[in-house]
Amino acid sequence: MHSPEHCFTPFQQSIDLQTLPERFTFPFYYEPHPLCLQAAAELQRHLVTQRNWQHNFGLDGNTETATGKMFGVLVVQNAQGEIGYLSAFSGKLADQNLLPHFVPPVFDMLAKDSFFLAEQVEINQINARIETLEADPQLAELAAQLKAAQQQADTEITALQGEIVAARKIRKQRRAEGEATLAEDALQDLLAALGRESIDEKYRVKDLKRHWREQVSRLQTQYDALVTQIEALKTQRKQQSSALQAKIFAQYRFLNAHGDEKSLGELFSATPQGIPPAGAGECAAPKLLHYAYKWGMKPLAMAEFWWGRSPKSEIRQHQNFYPACRGKCQPILAHMLEGLDVDENPMLTNPAAGKALEFVYQDEAMVVVNKPAEFLSVPGKTIEDSVYLRIRECFPQATGPLIVHRLDMSTSGLMVLALTKDANKALQQQFIQRTVTKRYVALIEGEVDQDEGEIHLPLRGDIDDRPRQLVCRQHGKPAETYWQVAERKAGRTKVYLYPKTGRTHQLRVHCAHVDGLASPIVGDDLYGVRAERLHLHAELLELNHPVTREPMCFQAEAEF
Incomplete structure (x- = not known):
């Protein structure tokens, strides 16, 4: 049985010189508070030194079964006024839900008396029956016999119809010869005989079709009887x-600072999908907050960090801090944060405020600008200020959609915009046909061994944690980048990047992923470690003028 004393951890080192946070952490974009950093460091020491359980994080070189894990710390003030912290892990750890030092899940599906285990046994039994029926040799044999019978029926009926067509031509010829040579009585006898032959052939086709229809129907009935059993079990x-699932959703009930409680089903009912995604409610953040509310602790600050080897599809850096995932946690945390004084959402603040666009080139057809970092290319959901809006204000007479291509908000560099519909069409065609040369310069963590290479890692959006991208070889869109080393210095590498495709976050993922350069771009707040800015800049752009077709080259040096 868990209790507040069981999970509440006093700080091992003095925090007398630390200032308590004025407001609680905005969980989807934050800098860890110093108290969270201290709590995370203590938890990480615990992960290294504890001997109560074993989990392969992939930190000792054994990567075959390695799985990293997201951990969270919540700095709290308990009912006695003491400052300490709670710890949690997302999902299961060492194949368990309950481990010493960590808060329990909001609902423990693996508990011995849990309805989940008993009902899961029933579902597993149905799965076993389905697998047995699907593996029954009779099912495969009937399917083969049915297919063979259908093919044989088609073959014989087609052959007979061919014979009849040939016989019809012969009868037509005999009829013509009889009409030319025979007396009336003999001609009538011939015509009657030809008619009987025609009728006999029709009966032959009819009988053959009936024969095969009965054969196929008999086999189909036997085959359907087995399939019906399988489909009934699947239903x-x-x-x-x-x-x-609905029963489980009802068991996951989350408290907030007001003491209000809502189930997982309630919290996701208003979302576009209407139901919780897999794993919702099992992340560290909701576990921590629920436990704190349940035992009368005041949440002060929170942070989550990754420990261990990165998954193959995602990019997670060992010991890096990460925001809560939006797909699984946003509806839950929106409820759980009610009643807390929370830091403002920095994503609602216009990052382009006070920044100016540098015009590199302009004429009647097009404009080339040097976009600052943290500046939207097009209006976002909550912020309209963008390259598009600025150009629209500067050129109110411009026609067409203006935008030809985009740069990520955090990426600086060259963008070309069209001022007429014809120019837009001509420029877009060049991007579609990949005749435009784009060169980016990036500063990445670590020194790359090779001097150049190509990266082929297909990408798709992470539906549970947008705008992050995943490497997905099954459903991802092809993404290709050629790279060259420009300079190695002080443990970092300056590289030139030439994207052959233009997927979202392509260069950031291709640099950070273990199968790419395995070195995140300096300042990458999604796939690396946040800094004063993302060190990625679109410095060179070569294209043909949309009207004159004259080759043009633009270059803007990076400020980093």
Whole structure:
């Protein structure tokens, strides 16, 4: 049985010189508070020294079964006024939900008396019956016989119809010869005989079709009887799984600072998908907050960090801090933060305020600008200020959509915009046909061994944590980048990047992923460590003028 004393951890080192946070952490974009940094450091020491459980994080070189894990710390003030922290892990750890030092899950599906285990056994039994029926040799044999019968029926019927067509031509010829040579009585006898032959052939086709229809129907009935059993079991499995899922959603009930409680189903009912995604409610952040509220602790600050080897699809750096995932946690945390004084959402602040666009080139057809870092290319959901809006204000007479291509908000550098519809079409065609040369310069962490190379890592959006991108070889879109080393210095590498495709965050992921350069770009707040800015700049752009077709080259040096 968990209790506040069981999970509340007093700080091992004095915090007398630390200032308590004025407001609680905005969980989706934050800098860890010093108290969170201290709590995380103490938890990491615990992960290294504890001997109560074993989990392969992939830190000792054994990467075959390695799985890193997201951990969270929540700095709290307990009912006695003491400052300490709570610890949690996302999902399961060492195949367990309950481990010493960590808060329990909001609902423990693995508890011995849990309805989940009993009902999961029933569903597993249905799965076993389905697998047995699908593996039954009779099912495969009937499927093969049915296919063979259908093919044989088509073959014989087609052959007979061919014979009849040939016989019809012969009868037509005999009829013509009889009409030319035979007397009336003999001609009538011939015509009657030809008619009987025609009728006999129709009956032959009819009989053959009936024969094969009966054969195929008999086999189909036997085959359908087995398939019907399987489909009935699948329907039963679906119904029981849906009922179990709804029952589980109802058990996950989350408190907030007001003491209000809402279930997982309630919290996701207003979302576009309408139901919680897999794993919702199992992340560290909601576990921590729920436990604090349950035991009367006041949440002060929170942070989450990754420990261990990165997943193959995601990019997670060992010991780096990360925001809460939006897909699984935003509806939950929006409720759980009610009643807390929370830091403002920095993403609602216009990052382009006070920044000016540098015009590199302009004529009647096009404009080339040097976009500052942290400046939107097009209006966002909450912020309209952008390159598009600035150009629209500067050139109110411009026609067409203006935007030809985009740069990520955090990326600085050259952008070309079209001032007429024809120019926009001509420029877009060059980007589509990939005749435009784009060169980016980036400063990445670590020194790259090779001098150049190509990266092929297909990408797709992370539906649970937008705007992050995943490497996905099954469903991702092809993404290709050629790179060259420009300089190595002080443990970092300056590289030139030539994207052959233009996927979202392509260069950032290709640099950071273990199968790419395995070195995140300096200042990458999504795939690396945040700094004063993202050190990625679109410095060179070569294209043909949309009207004159004259080759043009633009270059803007990076400020970093």
